[in-house]
Each structure stands twice: as structure tokens, then as C-alpha cells.
Amino acid sequence: MTKGARQAAREKAKKARTRRGQTIAVVSSAVVLGGLSALIFTSSGWPDVQETFFSAEAFRTSFPDILKAFWLDVKMFLVIEVVVLVLGLVIALVRSGRNPVFFPIRLIAAVYCDIFRGVPVILLIYMFGFGIPALGLSGVPNDPILLAGFALALAYGAYVAEVYRAGIGSVHQTQTDAALAVGLTRTQALRHVVLPQAIRRVRPPLLNDFISLQKDVALVSILGIVEAFQQAQIFAASTFNYTPLVAAALLYLAVTIPMARILDHITARGEVNA
Amino acid sequence: MTVPVLELKGVTKSFGERLVLDGIDLSVDEHEAVALIGASGSGKSTLLRCVDLLVEIDDGDVFLDGEVITDPSVDEVDVRRRLGFVFQAFNLFPHMSVIDNVTLGIVRGQGVGSTEAVDRGRALLEKCGLEGREKDRPDELSGGQQQRVALARAFAAEPRAMLLDEVTSALDPELVGDVLEAVRELKLEGMTLIFATHEMSFAREVADKVAFLHSGRIIEAGKPEEVLDDPKEPETQKFLRRLLAGGRI
Ligand SMILES: Nc1ncnc2c1ncn2[C@@H]1O[C@H](COP(=O)(O)OP(=O)(O)OP(=O)(O)O)[C@@H](O)[C@H]1O
Numbered sequence: 001m002t003k004g005a006r007q008a009a010r011e012k013a014k015k016a017r018t019r020r021g022q023t024i025a026v027v028s029s030a031v032v033l034g035g036l037s038a039l040i041f042t043s044s045g046w047p048d049v050q051e052t053f054f055s056a057e058a059f060r061t062s063f064p065d066i067l068k069a070f071w072l073d074v075k076m077f078l079v080i081e082v083v084v085l086v087l088g089l090v091i092a093l094v095r096s097g098r099n100p101v102f103f104p105i106r107l108i109a110a111v112y113c114d115i116f117r118g119v120p121v122i123l124l125i126y127m128f129g130f131g132i133p134a135l136g137l138s139g140v141p142n143d144p145i146l147l148a149g150f151a152l153a154l155a156y157g158a159y160v161a162e163v164y165r166a167g168i169g170s171v172h173q174t175q176t177d178a179a180l181a182v183g184l185t186r187t188q189a190l191r192h193v194v195l196p197q198a199i200r201r202v203r204p205p206l207l208n209d210f211i212s213l214q215k216d217v218a219l220v221s222i223l224g225i226v227e228a229f230q231q232a233q234i235f236a237a238s239t240f241n242y243t244p245l246v247a248a249a250l251l252y253l254a255v256t257i258p259m260a261r262i263l264d265h266i267t268a269r270g271e272v273n274a
Numbered sequence: 275m276t277v278p279v280l281e282l283k284g285v286t287k288s289f290g291e292r293l294v295l296d297g298i299d300l301s302v303d304e305h306e307a308v309a310l311i312g313a314s315g316s317g318k319s320t321l322l323r324c325v326d327l328l329v330e331i332d333d334g335d336v337f338l339d340g341e342v343i344t345d346p347s348v349d350e351v352d353v354r355r356r357l358g359f360v361f362q363a364f365n366l367f368p369h370m371s372v373i374d375n376v377t378l379g380i381v382r383g384q385g386v387g388s389t390e391a392v393d394r395g396r397a398l399l400e401k402c403g404l405e406g407r408e409k410d411r412p413d414e415l416s417g418g419q420q421q422r423v424a425l426a427r428a429f430a431a432e433p434r435a436m437l438l439d440e441v442t443s444a445l446d447p448e449l450v451g452d453v454l455e456a457v458r459e460l461k462l463e464g465m466t467l468i469f470a471t472h473e474m475s476f477a478r479e480v481a482d483k484v485a486f487l488h489s490g491r492i493i494e495a496g497k498p499e500e501v502l503d504d505p506k507e508p509e510t511q512k513f514l515r516r517l518l519a520g521g522r523i
């Protein structure tokens with residue numbers, strides 16, 4: 001066989017393989033999903049479940065208000081994400097430093113990380129939201145949205161600080177050596193050589209924490225803040241229909257799923273580069 | 275008598291219990307190239323790192339152009355700007371383009387304007403046979419090309435002396451030649467050099483002086499033909515015999 005003919009044969013075989021793979025994927029998906037649907041939709045309880053969780057009528061009446069309330073979630077997690085990115089980096093830099101002058105600050109940073117990572121987020125929100133106003137300090141804000149936001153930012157700041165710190169630690173010492181050898185100061189070496197590499201490496205875990213934060217914003221509802229989950233609950237409680245909760249779930253998915261896809265994309269690209 | 279560019283007097287360094295450098299005396303005149311030879315673990319890298327202040331010495335002193343640089347009051351950053359260092363494993367900055375690797379030090383460290391720095395960097399890369407690769411990332415280059423970028427990076431600041439730590443030992447044999455050619459070029463231009471090496475033929479060709487390091491001391495030093503062809507010390511003889519047996523000469 002000539003080279004050209006063999007190449008054509010190889011390409012043909014490859015195409016056939018791809019087509020066979022696609023066919024198998026389609027058929028098996030149809031079987032599994034079809035089977036599951038059949039199981040659910042033919043079950044004796046399905047009509048009741050459909051009416052309680054997936055009522056088109058309840059969805060139509062509740063969705064506009066839930067969507068409006070969801071804007072509060074979006075605003076909160078956007079602002080908190082920015083705060084957390086900066087706060088986490090500052091804490092990580094403080095903890096990664098070695099200057100003995102800053103020992104007390106390093107100690108405070110370490111204690112902060114331990115405490116805010118160790119206490120359940122819901123408890124932090126509760127304590128901030130009810131504890132701080134109870135102190136009656138003058139000049140301290142009493143707005144529950146602000147207080148809940150503080151609690152979330154501090155909790156996630158502690159997680160993110162540890163993510164950054166792991167990233168900084170993963171950049172090999174030889175990179176710092178090389179930066180110093182070309183005449184940079186320690187600060188310049190950190191700024192131009194270590195941090196850019198560290199941040200690139202921690203993008204996947206950072207996005208992961210953000211996905212988690214975008215859901216945890218719903219926890220502020222315990223302070224009576226009317227965000228999407230709370231709004232859905234109000235509807236559910238007055239009508240004994242849970243469709244509004246499903247509507248709220250869809251809204252959370254609408255922001256977390258794109259985030260997850262971005263994460264997949266970055267991770268895949270990282271593997272190609274590695 | 276002229277002042278040596280680099281002079282080590284009684285340089286001593288331990289890592290924990292292990293004494294790695296035990297009173298090293300060495301002087302390097304302007305335009306001189308000194309080859310450091312010795313078995314793996316004999317302290318060649320440590321010696322070079324001490325001179326570039328990447329490792330703090332325990333005792334002794336290092337002088338650059340007659341001024342002590344190992345005193346705690348000396349600005350380390352300023353000293354490093356006057357020396358160039360090339361690492362065994364290149365240590366290029368993987369997140370930066372080739373040209374940024376070469377210019378980072380002079381732009382950030384010496385405040386050279388970025389246009390001038392890029393011009394200088396380009397000229398250097400061209401000299402190393404890397405024209406047209408400015409925008410590439412280090413991992414898109416072969417090992418030999420990466421090491422030539424590292425040489426250009428160290429040379430960009432026009433250092434008083436360059437310290438080369440086994441610049442070819444991480445390379446495949448067929449890539450060694452181009453890097454050695456770049457070092458030869460540096461020597462021809464009159465750069466003052468200390469280079470650690472396992473390549474005896476290269477030491478013989480380029481070095482004005484060869485220093486043999488063994489258990490923390492320079493046991494024998496002199497002209498390449500003296501040390502490599504007619505070693506006086508039994509330890510040097512043993513080291514060279516072993517290399518000869520391994521086909522390394
Ligand atoms: N940072 C360090 N901490 C502890 N020990 C070290 C450190 N750096 C070097 N050493 C030790 O110092 C000794 C000398 O190491 P060095 O790297 O200077 O040897 P070398 O002559 O360059 O060897 P090679 O030819 O393998 O590169 C070794 O025993 C090594 O384990």
C-alpha cells in the first residue's frame with residue numbers, strides 16, 4: 001500500500017471509531033435517562049409531586065419576585081468576592097512573610113484563619129447579625145445585609161488566604177533565587193515572579209470557593225434578609241407549594257454552572273500547559 | 275598589583291552539622307576565567323551561591339573589586355546587580371516571554387527604560403542565536419536554547435563577573451555545544467568568570483585557572499595543564515583517574 005492510501009485508511013478507521021463512540025453514547029443516554037423518566041413519571045406519587053414541586057402556575061406567580069430577590073444574592077456575592085480576593089491575598093502575604101517585626105501580625109492572621117475556617121458559616125452570620133447590634137456600639141453599622149456580608153467575607157477570606165498561601169508555597173525556591181540573582185529585591189521577586197505563578201496555579205481552587213460562596217449567600221436569610229431563598233420560602237409557606245424553591249434552585253444553578261464550566265476550561269488548559 | 279575582581283578569604287559554610295566550605299581562598303583577576311572542579315557534593319554550587327549572596331556564609335569574607343560584600347551592612351541587592359548568575363537548571367521565569375526574562379532585572383532592578391531594555395535584550399538574544407524567539411515562552415525552547423536565554427539574562431545587566439553553575443549538565447549531549455560556544459564568547463569578550471563544570475576539556479580550553487574542590491577545601495589550583503595533566507595532590511589524581519575511567523575527559 002502506498003503511504004497516501006494507508007493514511008486514508010487510517011483516517012477512515014478513525015472516523016468510524018468516532019461515529020461508533022457517538023452512537024453508543026446517544027443510545028446509552030437514551031436508555032438510562034428514558035428508564036429513569038419512565039420510572040419517575042409512571043410512579044403512583046408522581047402527579048402529587050408534580051403539583052407540589054413543578055407547578056407551572058406557582059412558578060409563574062412566584063418567579064418574578066424571586067428573581068428580583070436574587071439580585072440581592074448577586075450583588076452580595078460579587079462584592080464579597082472582590083473583598084475576599086484582596087483580603088485573602090493580604091492575609092496570605094502576611095502569613096508567608098518571615099520578617100520577625102511582623103510576628104504579632106502573623107500570629108493574629110494565623111488565629112483569624114483558624115477561627116473563621118473552623119466555625120460553621122451559618123453560625124458566623126448569626127453571631128454577626130444578632131451579636132453586633134446587641135453590643136450597641138456607636139458608629140458600628142446595624143444593617144443586617146452589611147453584617148451578614150462581613151461574616152461571609154471574613155469566613156471566605158480565611159479559606160481563600162489558605163488557597164493563596166498554598167499557591168505561594170508551591171512556587172519553587174529556585175524561582176526566588178533567580179529573581180534575586182537578576183537584581184530584584186525580595187518584594188519585587190514576590191511581586192513579579194512568585195505571585196503571578198502562584199495566582200495562576202490557584203485559579204481552580206479559587207473558583208471552587210466562589211461557587212461555594214455563591215450558594216452560601218442564601219444563608220443570610222437566617223437574619224430575615226429577603227434574598228432568593230427567603231423569598232421562595234415566603235411563597236412556599238403561604239401556598240404550601242414548593243415550586244418557588246425549585247425556581248430559586250434554578251437561579252443558583254444559573255450562576256454556579258457557568259462558573260463550573262469556566263473552571264473546567266481553566267483546569268483543562270492548565271493540564272495542556274503543564 | 276591590581277585588585278582582583280573577586281576574592282574569597284577563608285570562606286566557611288555549614289548546613290547544620292555538615293561543613294560544606296572549610297576556609298576557601300580564591301582570587302579572580304579581571305578578564306580571568308576560573309574553573310571549579312570537584313566531585314558531586316563537593317560544594318561547587320554552594321561556593322558560587324555564597325559569592326552571589328544567595329547563601330549566607332558563616333565565616334570569612336568575599337570581596338568584589340576590593341570591597342567586602344559579605345558584611346551585614348552591605349546592600350545585597352546592589353551586589354547581586356553587579357554579578358551575573360546562571361543556574362544548572364536554567365531557572366527561567368516560566369510565566370514570562372523570553373525577552374521579558376532577559377529584561378526583567380534591568381527594568382525593575384536598574385530602572386532601564388523598557389524600550390532600551392528590549393533593544394538590549396534583542397541584541398543579546400540575537401548574539402546567542404535566538405533571534406525571532408523573543409515572544410516565546412521558555413517551555414517552547416529546547417534546553418540548550420533556554421540556557422542561552424539564561425546566559426543572556428545574566429549578561430543583560432553588564433555584570434562585573436559572572437558565576438556559572440554547571441551550565442551544561444542538565445542538557446542532552448547534542449545541545450551542550452551551543453551553550454559552551456556562548457560561554458567561550460563571553461570569555462573572548464573579556465568577562466570575568468567563575469564556572470563550576472564537569473567538562474574537563476572545556477575547563478582546559480577556556481579557564482585560565484582550575485581549582486579542585488574536595489571536602490570543603492580547594493586542594494589544588496593552578497593553570498589547567500598543571501592541575502589537569504600533572505596533578506600534585508593524590509585526591510586530585512584520584513578524581514581525574516575516575517573521570518578518565520568514566521570517559522569524561
Ligand atoms: N540548602 C542546603 N541545605 C542543606 N544542605 C545543603 C544545601 N545546599 C547544599 N547542601 C549540601 O552541601 C553539599 C554541597 O552541595 P553543592 O550543591 O554545593 O555541591 P556541588 O559540588 O555543586 O555538587 P554537584 O556537582 O552535584 O552539583 C552537599 O552535601 C549538599 O547536600
Ligand SMILES: [Mg+2]
Pocket residue numbers: 318319320362439440
Ligand atoms: Mg552543583
